[in-house]
Amino acid sequence: MTYTYKTRGTCSTQIDLELEGNIVHNVKFTGGCNGNTKGLSAMVVGQQAEEVIRRLQGIRCGMRPTSCPDQLAEALTEALEQI
Numbered sequence: 001m002t003y004t005y006k007t008r009g010t011c012s013t014q015i016d017l018e019l020e021g022n023i024v025h026n027v028k029f030t031g032g033c034n035g036n037t038k039g040l041s042a043m044v045v046g047q048q049a050e051e052v053i054r055r056l057q058g059i060r061c062g063m064r065p066t067s068c069p070d071q072l073a074e075a076l077t078e079a080l081e082q083i
């Protein structure tokens with residue numbers, strides 16, 4: 001399953017991801033801090049979506065109430081709801 005999520009409150013504007021069942025297979029951020037988003041994407045490939053959500057949900061970026069990792073958790077949550 002391919003899912004596109006429009007981010008809110010971050011420098012990145014969109015997350016495209018692929019799930020096979022509940023396993024994360026591909027994550028691509030549009031915008032954001034290039035090295036950080038590439039690193040984050042590489043680290044979650046092969047992981048269970050629920051575990052990624054548990055680890056990343058609620059992470060903040062400075063004074064912002066969210067972050068790219070938190071937005072990835074939100075994207076995965078929404079994607080899982082559509083399975």
